[in-house]
Amino acid sequence: xxxxxxxxxxxxxxxxSATALVEAALERIADPAGEGGRAFIAVHAESARAVAAxxxxxxxxxxxxxxxxxxxxxxxxxxxxxxxxxxxxSVALADAPPAAATAPAVARLERMGFVILGRTNMTEFAxxxxxxxxxxxxxxxxxxxxxxxxxxxxxxxAAVAAADHMGFGGLGTDTGGSCRIPAxxxxxxxxxxxxxxxxxTGALPLAPSLDSVGPLARSVACCALLDxxxxxxxxxxxxxxxxxxxxxxxxxxxTFLTEDMDAAVDAAFTRALAxxxxxxxxxxxxxxxxxxxxxxxxxxGGFAASESWAWHRxxxxxxxxxxxxxxxARILRGERMAAADxxxxxxxxxxxxxxxxxxxxxxxxxxxxxxxxxxxxxxxxEEEREYNRINxxxxxxxxxxxxxxxxxxxxxxxxxxxxxxxxxxxxxTMADRHLLTVAAAVEAALAEP
Numbered sequence: 017x018x019x020x021x022x023x024x025x026x027x028x029x030x031x032x033s034a035t036a037l038v039e040a041a042l043e044r045i046a047d048p049a050g051e052g053g054r055a056f057i058a059v060h061a062e063s064a065r066a067v068a069a070x071x072x073x074x075x076x077x078x079x080x081x082x083x084x085x086x087x088x089x090x091x092x093x094x095x096x097x098x099x100x101x102x103x104x105x106s107v108a109l110a111d112a113p114p115a116a117a118t119a120p121a122v123a124r125l126e127r128m129g130f131v132i133l134g135r136t137n138m139t140e141f142a143x144x145x146x147x148x149x150x151x152x153x154x155x156x157x158x159x160x161x162x163x164x165x166x167x168x169x170x171x172x173x174a175a176v177a178a179a180d181h182m183g184f185g186g187l188g189t190d191t192g193g194s195c196r197i198p199a200x201x202x203x204x205x206x207x208x209x210x211x212x213x214x215x216x217t218g219a220l221p222l223a224p225s226l227d228s229v230g231p232l233a234r235s236v237a238c239c240a241l242l243d244x245x246x247x248x249x250x251x252x253x254x255x256x257x258x259x260x261x262x263x264x265x266x267x268x269x270x271t272f273l274t275e276d277m278d279a280a281v282d283a284a285f286t287r288a289l290a291x292x293x294x295x296x297x298x299x300x301x302x303x304x305x306x307x308x309x310x311x312x313x314x315x316x317g318g319f320a321a322s323e324s325w326a327w328h329r330x331x332x333x334x335x336x337x338x339x340x341x342x343x344x345a346r347i348l349r350g351e352r353m354a355a356a357d358x359x360x361x362x363x364x365x366x367x368x369x370x371x372x373x374x375x376x377x378x379x380x381x382x383x384x385x386x387x388x389x390x391x392x393x394x395x396x397x398e399e400e401r402e403y404n405r406i407n408x409x410x411x412x413x414x415x416x417x418x419x420x421x422x423x424x425x426x427x428x429x430x431x432x433x434x435x436x437x438x439x440x441x442x443x444x445t446m447a448d449r450h451l452l453t454v455a456a457a458v459e460a461a462l463a464e465p
Contacts, residue, residue, distance in 0.1 A: 020184050020238045021254075024083045027075065034068040034075070034086020038131055041088045044182045045133065051180060054155040055173040057093045057103065059134035064088065067131045074129075085129025089242070090177050090186035093135040094142060095119040096218040104220045105138040105170075107151045108331060108338035119218025121187060121229045121246040128245050133183050136173030140343045142189060142222045143324060145197045145410040146397055147172030150340050157201050157391040159436050165391035168198030168410065174232045175202035185233030185242050191222045191320060193386075193414025195230045196426035200386035200438025201410075203428045205459075206232045207239040208414075210423045210446045213247045223323040225362075226418040236427065236456040243448070255453050260461040261296025263454060265441075266379035268304035273384040273413050280430075284437035285385045288429040288462055295461040299383070306372040310419050313364035316357040317349045325350025342403055369420045373444065380454050384413055386426040386438030413440060423448045425455045429462060 017023055017032075026032040042061055045052035052059075071086035080086075091097070094104040096115035103109045118126070126132065137152050139145075147169035148154050155176040157165040167176050171188030175198030178185055188195045190208035199206025207230045214229040221227055231242035237255060244252035267289070268274075277285070293299050324347045336344065376382055387410050397403040417424035422445055426438035441458065443451030 019235050020084060020087055020233070020241055023087050023184060027086055028083060034071040034131065035065070037086060038064050038068040038088045038133070041133055041181070041183050044180060051155045051176050052182060054153040055137055055176040055180070055182060056090075056134045057105065057137050057152050057173070058100070060132055061134075064131050064133050071129050071131070080129060082128040084241070086131060087129075088131045088133045088183045089125060090133050090136045090174055090183045091122055092171055092174055092186065092188045093138050094189060094220040095122050095187065097122060097132070097135075100135070102220055104142065105140045105149055105152065106338065108335040115218070117218065120215045121219070124246050124248060125187070125242075130245075136171070136177055136186055138172055139170035140340045141220070141324070141328070141347075142170040142191060142194055143320065143343045143346050144407050145169050145193055145414075146403065146407050147198060147201075148394070148397060148403075154394060156394075157436065158203060159391055164394045166201060166394060166397065168201035168387070168391070170194040171198050171206075171232060175199055175204055175206065178202070178204045178232050178234055185231050185238050187242070187246065188230060188232050189216075189219055189222075190228045190230050190414075190418065191226045192411045192418050195228075195232055196386050196414045196424060196438065196440060197410050199232050199426045200428070201391040201436055203430065203436035204232055204234055205236055205239050205428070206230070206426045207243055207452070208417060208424045209243055209247065209448050211418075211421060213446070213448060214243075221323070221327055223319040225319040225323060228418065236425070236452060236459045239425070240452040240456070243452070255456050258453055258457050259296070260292060260457040263297045263380045263457065264378060265292065265297050265299050266376060266382045267299055267301045268307065268382065268384065269301040271304050271307045273307070273416075275388070276409065277385060277388045278390050280390050280435050281385050281388055281437050284430050284434070285439065288439050289383070291462055292458065295464075297461070300379070302375070304372070304375060306368050306375065307416060309364070309368050310416065313361055313368065314419075316361065317353040319361065321346065321350035322353045322358050322361075323350070325353070342400065365419060372420050376444070381441040381443050381451060384440050386414060386440040388413065390435035390437065417442045421445050423451050425451060427455060427459055427462070
């Protein structure tokens with residue numbers, strides 16, 4: 017069973033039980049030939065079975081809390097769950113006390129009756145787009161597992177779990193691309209909402225100025241539903257249907273967004289543009305000079321370095337040796353950032369975002385490849401210089417949406433059997449519902465034979 021709507025219909029018709037759905041997911045997680053052991057840091061098998069049984073009983077009594085009660089999903093290891101230690105993919109927090117309360121985004125899923133299967137693996141403290149984790153192992157992208165390829169990060173386990181049907185979707189976070197990069201490298205859909213729509217309370221922070229909470233799943237509709245739930249909608253409605261014909265899709269020209277593409281990415285992206293144009297979308301090239309101002313604004317370290325240093329400095333004093341040295345080095349950049357640099361960054365971001373909003377206002381969405389490369393082999397990032405180079409390359413396009421405070425989504429556009437490639441659509445600030453509707457139209461157009 018592929019999508020949340022399919023599972024909900026089967027539950028409503030009595031063709032399936034929540035218990036059966038959860039057992040199937042747990043069986044996939046436990047499969048020694050699969051990636052469950054690396055995709056999850058903790059599996060809540062006992063509680064998942066208990067909640068599934070409870071949802072089945074409530075449905076029999078006509079009291080299920082929502083049509084999705086009993087559908088299994090996952091959560092990233094940086095969300096608080098009452099009674100569990102929030103490790104954020106690190107061993108530096110192994111001695112931390114269990115969380116006293118559950119993060120609001122997770123609690124909203126639970127209130128609708130979704131079953132939390134467990135806590136998915138991630139880059140340590142969410143500070144890399146690669147998905148490498150030396151403490152708990154690195155889950156492999158579904159493509160070319162014989163070689164062993166990067167899943168993307170930081171929400172690596174959530175993407176692998178969604179791709180491998182270990183649940184119907186997962187909750188991740190996105191500070192510079194951490195939902196969209198792993199979605200692109202694992203062949204699923206990843207959504208970054210406008211940051212303010214979903215509370216980040218109870219999620220261990222990377223950079224609160226940029227942090228967003230979003231879903232990864234196997235379709236736009238699945239992501240839209242999960243997004244609506246975690247945004248606090250009590251009765252989420254299906255996305256309205258619209259045709260791709262007439263959509264105005266902006267394609268920035270003369271910018272870094274389409275530089276240094278692998279041949280496979282170039283081919284898939286070009287093919288997707290051609291199909292959208294043939295279906296009636298208006299793809300318009302436009303100048304976007306504001307993008308070239310972003311690297312200069314971030315030159316002193318950016319929000320991630322400065323804000324992560326503010327959170328980590330006391331923990332580093334106590335547990336420095338427990339950190340992945342590559343992550344530690346990135347955090348320590350914030351130690352050198354002056355207050356004046358940070359204030360200048362805040363001002364530059366506001367100015368650039370306002371100018372970018374005016375320039376892109378005519379478009380329904382902006383198009384570009386999610387990542388310019390296919391999933392690199394794990395062996396490629398063993399050397400530190402390549403680790404840093406590939407990391408920055410994967411983050412290059414996605415981080416624009418965070419800096420500009422936009423909503424953004426990655427859709428898989430590769431053919432079956434090909435290396436995974438993501439197409440990224442970016443919408444306006446707080447234009448989330450519109451972007452998801454546009455993304456669903458694009459998804460449908462690209463799926464047509």
